[in-house]
Amino acid sequence: MEWRLRRNCSVTPAQLGLLYVSLCVVSLGVAGFFWAHGATLVLPFAVLEILAVGIAFLVYARHAADGERVRLMGRALLVEQEVAGRLVCREFAREWVRVAPQEKSPNLIEVRGGGESVHIGRYLRPDLRPALAREISQALRGG
Known part of the structure; x- marks a missing residue:
């Protein structure tokens, strides 16, 4: 996915x-x-x-061309963020990933696991961020 x-x-x-x-x-x-x-x-x-x-x-x-890409590949969740031509990639073990939507405020979605965290959703409308967080969580569990 x-x-x-x-x-x-x-x-x-x-x-x-x-x-x-x-x-x-x-x-x-x-x-x-x-x-x-x-x-x-x-x-x-x-x-x-x-x-x-x-x-x-x-x-x-x-x-x-700034953007974010979140990929579920086998046992890993890969988050790639490109800002001003600079690409930052983070890989999380699927079984340890936690997705924390900030539903009460228009904050970003926090993806954390293995002592690392990254915030995603900068290029998504604030009202759609909770739905994205739920979708990623379901994909992580569903497999």
């Missing part, structure tokens, strides 16, 4: 790159036109605008 939890992104990093390139072409084209007609300060401000938008797009694109 496998559960994939991903960030809800309407634009992929590749699409964002194309959008940024087209924005650069249009902005620099307009700025170049006015610079050629004597408005020399338009071009430096257009470059500053493009740099600011580029930094914002870079921050967005860096986290666009």
Whole structure:
């Protein structure tokens, strides 16, 4: 069994790159036109605008692929979390895993076992987290 939890992104990093390139072409084209007609300060401000938008797009694109994957494989529960391109994997022995849903508050789901714990559910609506916790618990018991 496998559960994939991903960030809800309407634009992929590749699409964002194309959008940024087209924005650069249009902005620099307009700025170049006015610079050629004597408005020399338009071009430096257009470059500053493009740099600011580029930094914002870079921050967005860096986290666009963030997500969590929980896999039940034989005698192990594997939790993989990707944040800003960094992948962290934790493996728990199936018979020792405890799933602790936080039903009274919109906190994350705690998966613990063997002295380790990890919090999952960042990319899931808070009202769906208890259902996910129950589903993982049932899968651990059912086998």
